[in-house]
Each structure stands twice: as C-alpha cells, then as structure tokens.
Amino acid sequence: MQLEAEDYAAILAVLESVASSQDTRDYATRVSAGLYQLLPCRGASCTEVDAAGRRVVSEPAPPFPPGWIAQYGPAFEKYAWQHPLFERLVAGERVGPLSWSIDGADSAFADTELYRAFYEPNGVRRQVVLIFPTVEGTSIVISIDCAAEHPCGERESAVLATIAPLLENSYRLVRRAAGRSPWPVAEARPAGAPAGLPAPIDVDPRDGLTIDDAQLRAHKLLRAAGLTTRQSEIALMVASGAATSQIALSLGISPGTVRKHLEAVHATLGVSSRAAVAATVMRVVHPEAAGILAHPVLAR
Structure with a gap:
C-alpha cells in the first residue's frame, strides 16, 4: 500500500x-x-x-x-x-x-x-x-x-x-543513552535453556565500524547511496528523530563532529534539512515511497 x-x-x-x-x-x-x-x-x-x-x-x-x-x-x-x-x-x-x-x-x-x-x-x-x-x-x-x-x-x-527499522534504531539509541534499562532485569535463564545467538555483523572496510543484523540492510542501502558507515549510522539516528546532542552522546563523539558528518550527509544526499534527511532515509529503505517523500511537507 x-x-x-x-x-x-x-x-x-x-x-x-x-x-x-x-x-x-x-x-x-x-x-x-x-x-x-x-x-x-x-x-x-x-x-x-x-x-x-x-x-x-x-x-x-x-x-x-x-x-x-x-x-x-x-x-x-x-x-x-x-x-x-x-x-x-x-x-x-x-x-x-x-x-x-x-x-x-x-x-x-x-x-x-x-x-x-x-x-x-x-x-x-x-x-x-x-x-x-x-x-x-x-x-x-x-x-x-x-x-x-x-x-x-x-x-x-x-x-x-x-x-x-527506525523504532528499533531509536530503542538502541535510548538504551545507550540511559544505561541500564529501568524495566525489571531479566532473570537468569533456566538450566538447559538455549542461549541467545550473537547477531551477525558486517564490517565496512572504509572505517572498520561494525553493524549488527538489525540495521544491516538499511546501512547497505545508505552506503550504496554514497554514505560511509558512520554517516549512515548518523542518518538513521536523524531519521529516528534524534537530536545532535543525543547522537553525540550515543556515539561518544562531540556535537561538532556530528554536525560535520551531517554536513557531509546533506551534501551526499542533496538535501538541506533534518526532515529531508529523514525522508531520504525512508525513501532509500522503502523505494516504493519515492514519490510521496518528495512532497514539500517532508522537504522543509
């Protein structure tokens, strides 16, 4: 639809x-x-x-x-x-x-x-x-x-x-920023219960960052659009609604560094606002929405 x-x-x-x-x-x-x-x-x-x-x-x-x-x-x-x-x-x-x-x-x-x-x-x-x-x-x-x-x-x-994918990305962002979850901690698994398997990872040789399977497809599509792994990560966070300060805290970098990455994201994607970055991320991940996401209401 x-x-x-x-x-x-x-x-x-x-x-x-x-x-x-x-x-x-x-x-x-x-x-x-x-x-x-x-x-x-x-x-x-x-x-x-x-x-x-x-x-x-x-x-x-x-x-x-x-x-x-x-x-x-x-x-x-x-x-x-x-x-x-x-x-x-x-x-x-x-x-x-x-x-x-x-x-x-x-x-x-x-x-x-x-x-x-x-x-x-x-x-x-x-x-x-x-x-x-x-x-x-x-x-x-x-x-x-x-x-x-x-x-x-x-x-x-x-x-x-x-x-x-953006809700999952937001959860990870909030989880990192908040530290331990305030929800009750899971009890130890019963003896003999199968342990959870680690998520597959992918490594971008351009900067050595690892990407877990939850966001692998979105990262690959954004890298195909010309972004580096770090820029893809920041673009996904922007599309998840994160502010510059939240992105900086989550990634352990300065707000100034985030802004420099965002300038590169804007230049590569040909956009000039955070809303347009978010719309472009959605369009890349969901190409069927290409026409809708070019609407002026999403390009402000």
Missing part, C-alpha cells in the same frame, strides 16, 4: 517524540501513544518480553483500566504459548510486521483458550505485530490491536513496515 505524504509527516512526528525518551520505559510509553494516535486502532502496546524468564512488562495506549491485569494477566501467562507468533518470539527472531486474524487464515486461533480468555473479551480480532530482540536477551513486541469497529488493514502494516 502507498502511504500519503501526511502519513510520513505523522511518522516523523512520532519518531521525534520517541527520540526524546528518557529511558526505555518512557520509550515504550511514547511508542504506544504515538502509534495509537497515528492509527485508528482499538489499542497499541510496546512490551518487553523475556520468554525464558516468563516476564512481561507492557506500556499500552490507552492505559490498562483498574483491575485489568489481575483479570486477564493470568490467562495470558497460562496460555501464551498458543499465540500464533509464540515460537518465533521464543526463538528471539526479528518479526514483521506480521499479522494474524481470526477472520482469515488464523481462524483456528479463535478456538484456543488464549483467544477465548484474553483476546475475545477485549474485542480483539486481529493484530499487526512487530518484534525485535534486545541486547539483554529479551524482545520488544510492538502490536496494533484491531477490533470489529477498528478492523485495521494494509495501512497499519505499511506504517509499521516503514517505521520498524
């Missing part, structure tokens, strides 16, 4: 808010609130899941009503393994965005205890889900809940597909 120029402008606004997060819990709150405002859904949530330690910490929008966790939490914990994406979550895979729907190929899910005890009472008939692993061995699960009155569709998937 082709998004509109206004969609991309709204995505940039969400990313700018997320980049202002004080810590990873604040990040989760801002992600949920931003997506809930951006998409006409029943609810949005950003959740840290430790599948091995059986720990879930969620920041939903709108917030859970009083007594909600006590009422529905036990059922979710007991039957979570029945979720259509559970095996991929346990494996620590990067997922999505993918969706399940009881009105489509996943109709059998409607007969599970998890659906009847958790999703059905809350009116959820479909979800669009994005999952990415963290360095702590947990996973961040971002989900859009869809109901009969908010059926969701291609736009939700298109928005999440566009924003996914």
